[in-house]
Amino acid sequence: MSVDRPRPLVAGNWKMNGLKSSAKVLDEIHAGYTPGLKAKVDLAVCPPATLVGPLALQAVGSRVAIGGQDCHAKESGAFTGNVSAEMLADAGATYVIVGHSERRQYHGEKDVDVCAKAVAAHRAGLTAIVCIGETREEREAGRALSVVKKQLRGSTPVDSNSQNLVVAYEPVWAIGTGLTPTSADVAEVHALIRDELKRLVGKADSARVRILYGGSVKPSNATELMAVENVNGALVGGASLVAADFLAIAGAYLE
């Protein structure tokens, strides 16, 4: 692997899915994370908050990382129902997703809020997976690039580097719909993100930041999507709930 080509990461976002019995999915992922796959790709699973602790314990020694799906910007306090980055770290997480479009859409999170959460992630020693992506209307209006650029600039903390930041490009219209952008469209957006990262983390480190593609990634399209320039892995929703599918997506890096 060249210094300028980051090691890929395939991360599963279980969203609001998963009970104690889902431990078996992680067991199956462990079993299928062969030495050959370990040599090529990092894996992470981001379960709901209730399962972060148990799955992190279960994952000890497996090299499958565990992440949260969101965090509060503050370390602690009177914020009923929220979970801090420190709590996720304490439970054994090493990643946290921030700014997922479902948080932006259903919880009104703006770039400034996402940035504060990413700052919290860094404060707690977590790697922030910062999600950005345009809506269908924005793409149809020819604004995809400007929206992504604005979100990236507004959501990325100044202390970001290739160790504590992962960027996930997820076109909103591709999430859970079975639709995906063309390879050319993905390449265009990821190239823009890579270029913007030069300003955000410095030229040398910008090449090492992992930029994931997310939105209807399946075993059937993973090979094509993961081959696109500047795509360094995937953020997988629905397909990450089935170990065989999640492993098959990661397996695109064996080809």
Ligand SMILES: O=C[C@H](O)COP(=O)(O)O
């Ligand atoms: O975080 C994951 C994304 O929202 C993608 O979800 P999906 O793979 O179900 O389309």
